[in-house]
Amino acid sequence: MSTWxxxxxFKPDITVAAFFAVVAIFFYGSILWTFYxxxxxxTLIPKYEIVGFDQYFDLFTNQRWLVSCLNMVIFGVFYxxxxxAFGTLLAVLADRRIKAESFFRTIFLYPLAVSLIxxxxxxxxxxxxxxxxxxxxxxxxxxxxxxxxLTRPDRAIYTLVIAGIWHSAGLVMVIVLAGLRGIDNDLWKxxxxxxxxxxxxxxxxxxxxxxxxxxxxxxxxxxxxxxGYDLIIAMTKGGPGISTEMPAKxxxxxxxxxxxxxxxxxxxxMMLALSLIMLMPYFYSxxxxxx
Amino acid sequence: xxxxxLRQIKKSFGALTILHSVDMEIDKGEFIVILGPSGCGKSxxxxxxxxxxxxxxxxxxxxxxxxxxLEPSERGLAMVFxxxxxxxxxxxxxxxxxxxxxAGTPKAxxxxxxxWVAKLLQIEALLDRKPxxxxxxxxxxxxxxxxxVRSSSICxxxxxxxxxxxxxxxxxxxxxxxxxxxxxxxxxxxxHDQIEAMTMADRVAVMHxxxxxxxxxxxxxxxxPASLFVAGFVGSPAMNFIDGRLDGSGRFLTGDIAxxxxxxxxxxRQPSGEIVLxxxxxxxxxxDRGAPESIPASxxxxxxxxxxxxxxxxxxxxxxxxxxxxxxxxxxxxxxGLRFDMSKAxxxxxxxxRRL
Ligand SMILES: Nc1ncnc2c1ncn2[C@@H]1O[C@H](COP(=O)(O)OP(=O)(O)OP(=O)(O)O)[C@@H](O)[C@H]1O
Ligand SMILES: [Mg+2]
Numbered sequence: 001m002s003t004w005x006x007x008x009x010f011k012p013d014i015t016v017a018a019f020f021a022v023v024a025i026f027f028y029g030s031i032l033w034t035f036y037x038x039x040x041x042x043t044l045i046p047k048y049e050i051v052g053f054d055q056y057f058d059l060f061t062n063q064r065w066l067v068s069c070l071n072m073v074i075f076g077v078f079y080x081x082x083x084x085a086f087g088t089l090l091a092v093l094a095d096r097r098i099k100a101e102s103f104f105r106t107i108f109l110y111p112l113a114v115s116l117i118x119x120x121x122x123x124x125x126x127x128x129x130x131x132x133x134x135x136x137x138x139x140x141x142x143x144x145x146x147x148x149x150l151t152r153p154d155r156a157i158y159t160l161v162i163a164g165i166w167h168s169a170g171l172v173m174v175i176v177l178a179g180l181r182g183i184d185n186d187l188w189k190x191x192x193x194x195x196x197x198x199x200x201x202x203x204x205x206x207x208x209x210x211x212x213x214x215x216x217x218x219x220x221x222x223x224x225x226x227x228g229y230d231l232i233i234a235m236t237k238g239g240p241g242i243s244t245e246m247p248a249k250x251x252x253x254x255x256x257x258x259x260x261x262x263x264x265x266x267x268x269x270m271m272l273a274l275s276l277i278m279l280m281p282y283f284y285s286x287x288x289x290x291x
Numbered sequence: 292x293x294x295x296x297l298r299q300i301k302k303s304f305g306a307l308t309i310l311h312s313v314d315m316e317i318d319k320g321e322f323i324v325i326l327g328p329s330g331c332g333k334s335x336x337x338x339x340x341x342x343x344x345x346x347x348x349x350x351x352x353x354x355x356x357x358x359x360x361l362e363p364s365e366r367g368l369a370m371v372f373x374x375x376x377x378x379x380x381x382x383x384x385x386x387x388x389x390x391x392x393x394a395g396t397p398k399a400x401x402x403x404x405x406x407w408v409a410k411l412l413q414i415e416a417l418l419d420r421k422p423x424x425x426x427x428x429x430x431x432x433x434x435x436x437x438x439x440v441r442s443s444s445i446c447x448x449x450x451x452x453x454x455x456x457x458x459x460x461x462x463x464x465x466x467x468x469x470x471x472x473x474x475x476x477x478x479x480x481x482x483h484d485q486i487e488a489m490t491m492a493d494r495v496a497v498m499h500x501x502x503x504x505x506x507x508x509x510x511x512x513x514x515x516p517a518s519l520f521v522a523g524f525v526g527s528p529a530m531n532f533i534d535g536r537l538d539g540s541g542r543f544l545t546g547d548i549a550x551x552x553x554x555x556x557x558x559x560r561q562p563s564g565e566i567v568l569x570x571x572x573x574x575x576x577x578x579d580r581g582a583p584e585s586i587p588a589s590x591x592x593x594x595x596x597x598x599x600x601x602x603x604x605x606x607x608x609x610x611x612x613x614x615x616x617x618x619x620x621x622x623x624x625x626x627x628g629l630r631f632d633m634s635k636a637x638x639x640x641x642x643x644x645r646r647l
């Protein structure tokens with residue numbers, strides 16, 4: 001039996017090769033095809049005549065694309081900082097063994113199980129001045145209460161931030177909590193022996209020692225930012241005006257609604273490039289640690 | 292004046308009592324080793340002394356001051372942990388200085404102390420490295436350094452050498468002992484390694500199931516173990532035990548053999564009843580079969596240990612170890628007699644398991 005297995009030693013390679021072939025064709029193949037399309041003037045139907053980087057010039061003179069990129073940066077910064085801070089705070093509270101820890105953990109983890117569409121719809125309802133929070137508080141008797149960010153072009157983006165944080169804080173909490181639970185008990189004892197105040201212990205000893213954990217969170221959140229689509233569709237549909245447009249929505253709109261395959265492909269490739277650039281520091285530090 | 296006194300320390304985790312009334316008086320500058328098998332409560336006792344665990348009952352007095360209610364950092368102690376517990380993201384230098392920084396020590400003093408301890412422990416070349424870039428032995432030095440810069444007169448160690456390989460452990464053991472002599476501070480050192488206990492300690496506290504069974508100089512722990520547990524735990528190979536009775540005229544009876552106990556210094560008058568005789572392998576001599584005051588035995592096998600050898604004999608239904616010279620071991624006959632040196636034996640009551 002075992003010699004038979006040994007003779008069949010190449011079998012696992014074949015299994016894995018099939019998997020790699022699928023990845024190669026559908027993942028990298030699609031990327032290559034998209035890149036090819038971005039070099040053409042394709043509209044509804046692919047055209048195969050290469051015109052160079054025209055679509056990229058068009059893209060970067062397109063007002064809507066530029067606003068999308070700016071929005072992504074604003075959303076990204078606030079969303080990532082907010083989620084990390086809030087999720088970490090929750091993890092620390094859970095780690096300090098506040099009462100009813102499992103209750104809170106469940107509460108904060110639930111949003112993650114809810115699809116972004118439902119999250120978006122709920123928050124839209126909650127933040128809509130005529131049906132949600134504002135209407136409710138005015139109904140109680142505070143007639144002048146105003147919370148209409150959802151309908152204000154300069155503020156709508158922050159409602160996305162709030163909903164995003166609500167959705168993802170639980171994820172950061174469980175990841176950071178797992179990291180905190182892995183901290184050697186002796187380290188905590190040493191911290192107590194030295195009389196280090198709790199907040200300094202976390203900021204200067206514990207979290208710096210958990211860099212890989214934090215980096216994982218950042219990478220996860222970053223990919224969430226770059227491919228952010230569902231939440232916008234459910235909450236603002238890019239509005240009011242184009243004030244909450246984002247690159248992923250731009251690409252989808254140009255693929256399907258505006259049938260401009262070439263420009264949409266150029267936008268997709270730019271998003272891919274952006275992802276790679278953003279992940280660069282992570283890969284770099286990983287690489288440096290290995291060698 | 293004693294440096295530390297522990298008065299009737301009790302500690303339980305839930306229904307499980309870990310420490311049953313521990314009392315200890317530790318003098319200034321002593322090197323105390325707490326020795327015991329795994330799970331006997333050594334770390335718990337050390338944590339209670341340090342204040343990392345609160346004790347349920349009892350009092351801890353350090354240099355004349357009751358510290359039972361104080362935070363660990365206020366007790367004037369330093370501690371070294373088994374897993375080193377260095378601050379992972381800080382350089383060695385900062386690991387050493389961080390505690391002082393927290394305590395608000397002036398900058399110049401901090402620099403001076405770090406330099407002093409780095410020189411003392413020969414870690415000057417490592418000061419700018421992170422803990423992850425150090426070997427186990429180097430990490431242990433840094434951990435010891437971090438404890439020393441606290442300049443407390445009392446230092447606690449919880450199995451600091453157990454993660455090191457055998458050679459490094461032996462070297463560090465010697466260095467720690469020298470360090471103790473240089474600094475003259477009181478040290479309490481927890482281990483389950485009896486060689487560490489025997490070689491380093493001024494006094495050893497042998498713990499068993501949350502009680503201190505004996506607290507004495509290592510040599511008297513070896514020669515005059517206070518209980519059956521201590522006798523069996525300390526020494527390698529383990530002490531030989533033979534069950535028997537003590538008759539009215541003070542003879543030890545086992546099977547159809549009687550051994551006189553005139554040479555034995557009893558701690559209490561006229562004991563009798565069921566007892567256990569304990570004898571170390573080096574206190575047994577091999578004589579001819581049938582010689583007076585000897586017990587018939589037959590050789591099972593011998594082990595050569597380099598400097599000397601061990602002979603294992605079947606005798607009175609037990610297997611006893613006897614330390615032999617290499618020559619004697621090679622030419623050992625099968626059927627012999629064994630004679631015990633009763634002045635060096637230990638007798639224990641079967642009921643109380645205490646020394647008689
Ligand atoms: N936080 C805790 N909760 C419940 N039981 C505990 C706790 N800490 C320790 N114990 C129990 O107390 C007993 C003594 O533990 P302790 O750590 O003092 O042993 P030890 O003598 O240091 O052993 P070792 O040599 O393995 O370190 C063990 O049975 C352990 O299971
Ligand atoms: Mg222990």
